[in-house]
Structure formats: C-alpha cells, structure tokens
Amino acid sequence: MLRKRLIALLTVTALVATTAACGGSDDSSDNGAANSPDKVKVGVIPIVDVAPIYLGKAKGFFSKQNIDLTLEQAQGGAAIVPAVVSGQYQFGFSNVVSLMLAGSKNVPIKMVANGNNATADPKKDFGGLVVKDPSITRPKDLEGKTVAANTLKNIVATTVNELVRKDGGDPSKVKYVEVGFPDMAAALDAGRVQGIFVVEPFLASALAKGWKQIGAYADVKPSLMIASYFTSAQLLGEKADLAKRFTAAMKESLAYADAHPDEVRQIVTTYTTIKADLAAAMTLPKYAPEIDTASLELMSGLMVKDGLVTAPVDTAKLLQ
Numbered sequence: 001m002l003r004k005r006l007i008a009l010l011t012v013t014a015l016v017a018t019t020a021a022c023g024g025s026d027d028s029s030d031n032g033a034a035n036s037p038d039k040v041k042v043g044v045i046p047i048v049d050v051a052p053i054y055l056g057k058a059k060g061f062f063s064k065q066n067i068d069l070t071l072e073q074a075q076g077g078a079a080i081v082p083a084v085v086s087g088q089y090q091f092g093f094s095n096v097v098s099l100m101l102a103g104s105k106n107v108p109i110k111m112v113a114n115g116n117n118a119t120a121d122p123k124k125d126f127g128g129l130v131v132k133d134p135s136i137t138r139p140k141d142l143e144g145k146t147v148a149a150n151t152l153k154n155i156v157a158t159t160v161n162e163l164v165r166k167d168g169g170d171p172s173k174v175k176y177v178e179v180g181f182p183d184m185a186a187a188l189d190a191g192r193v194q195g196i197f198v199v200e201p202f203l204a205s206a207l208a209k210g211w212k213q214i215g216a217y218a219d220v221k222p223s224l225m226i227a228s229y230f231t232s233a234q235l236l237g238e239k240a241d242l243a244k245r246f247t248a249a250m251k252e253s254l255a256y257a258d259a260h261p262d263e264v265r266q267i268v269t270t271y272t273t274i275k276a277d278l279a280a281a282m283t284l285p286k287y288a289p290e291i292d293t294a295s296l297e298l299m300s301g302l303m304v305k306d307g308l309v310t311a312p313v314d315t316a317k318l319l320q
Helices: 002-027 048-059 077-085 096-104 155-166 181-189 202-207 233-238 240-259 261-271 276-281 293-305
Strands: 038-044 067-073 091-095 109-117 127-131 146-149 175-178 195-199 212-216 225-232
Touching: 038 048, 038 077, 038 240, 048 067, 048 091, 048 109, 048 225, 048 240, 048 261, 067 240, 077 091, 077 096, 077 109, 077 225, 091 096, 091 109, 096 109, 096 155, 096 225, 096 293, 109 233, 109 240, 127 155, 127 202, 146 155, 146 181, 155 195, 155 212, 155 293, 181 195, 181 202, 195 202, 202 276, 225 233, 225 240, 225 293, 233 240, 240 261, 261 276
Parallel strands: 038 067, 038 091, 146 175, 146 195
Antiparallel strands: 091 225, 109 225, 127 195, 127 212
16 A cells, blocks of 8 residues: 555656646747747748848848747738738738738737848939830829739838829829739739839849839938838737847847948848849848838828828827
C-alpha cells in the first residue's frame, strides 16, 4: 500500500512539474529573448513600397528581434485588412486611406510602423498618374474618363481626385476600375482605361513606353505618408511585446533602406518581375522610420471631401 501511495505521489508531482513548465512557457510566449522565434506572417504587395521589410528580413533585423518572418503577397491593402483582423496574418501593409476607412467603421486595427512616403519632388516621385492619349495633358482632362486603381476606395483614388480638384476639375466625374498594378499597363495600352496610377517598379516600366506622367503623390503633399504596417487590436492586446519587437525591426529596416538605395533596387528584383535595368531607373520612395501624423490628418480631410467618410477620422485611435 505504501509503495502504491509513493508511486501515485511521484506521478502527481511529475504532472504538476510538467504543467508548471508548460504554463510558464505560455506565460512567457511573448518574451522574444527566452523562447523560440515567433512565427509571423505579414501581408504585403509586390511593389517597391515594401522593399524595407524584405531587406530587413535579409539583413537579419527581424531574426534579431526573435521573429521568424514570412511574407505573403496580395493585390492591395484593402484585401490585407480583413486577413489581419481574422488572424490569417499577424501584421499587414496597407495604404493609409484603407486603414483610416476601416478605422472609421470600428474595424479593430492599429498602425504600428510607417510604410513609406512621397519623395517631396512631384517631378520625380515613386508613384504617378500616367496617360497614353496625347490629348490628355492634365488631371482635369480625366473628367469623364476611367482610371485604374489597384483597389477601390484607397489612396490611389483619393490622390487622383485631389489632383483633379487642384487642377480645377470635378473628381466626381472620374470613374475608377479595379486593376492590379502588374496589369495596369496592359489595360491602358488596350484602351480599357484612360489613366493609371502606378507605383514603382511599374511606373518606370510605363514611362519607358513613352507615356506621360501628369501627377504624383508629392503633388498632394511633399513627403505624403502613403502606407503603414498594422496589426489587429487583439494581437496588440495579447502580444504587446511581439508588436514592439516588430515595430523595432521595421524602424531599423526603414532607416537601412533609406540609406542604401542600391540594395533596395536589388531586393526589388527578388520579389517582383522587374529586371535589373528597370530597377536601376526606378525612383524610390522616402522610407521614414516614424509615422507622419500631419499627413494622416490631411488625408482624413480629403476622405471627407470624397465622401468616403462623413466626418474626419480620429487618427489617434488608429495609433498604438
């Protein structure tokens, strides 16, 4: 009987020790220093905007933060938002208009790091409004025409609308159709659209055809904040340390990319179909490490003008 009691006691002790060990691991699963790397999926778009995160992965900035990073490509930020909210991705990349529109509808997301910015030079920016028809010489000429946007109700349409508005035109007379960035040149060439707003590496390719650029992000605001990396409010609440480490890795990646343009051009050839010669001709964005809140406020006002929202977005709620 004593022997049976001793065996039972040892069994219970072992179970308690195992449970405690498992419980300790769970409690510290958000501690990047002590455990195996956090597996993180990030939804991105195959454009030059996201070069810093690819470069940061290659340089080990994320592994240094104990993050095992996987990058998955999507057509646009509007499609990435629900994937982040559902947990399919832990973080995502999206234009600021899509994120603010989601925030205005109480979608539980938070911006955690800057994405990229305009170059401050409208004549040499990384994103531009391009036309083929020589009779279209200015944004106002797009009244009654169709323009391609990678996703609807995003920063592309908001930017084109403001370009038309600044030129004395009526943006409500511009029609938008959804076309992926890689397919925009073909749509313009075939006459299915009369204008495209593309970013690098597709802008350099379009201009190489002899087509004309009649506007840019920087025409709206020099250093306009274009996009942001974001996560779900749930992840931020449950894994605040992971979000902090991701943000730190992104800031290092952005600063490195901004200081090493040649490496940016090279890394773009690894996740897009762009060739080295076109990559060399690309205009790169500004990769600022910090979020530009003034730029967000400006874009919020333009969203009101376009009727996307009825009142300015409370951008402070979108920031962690």
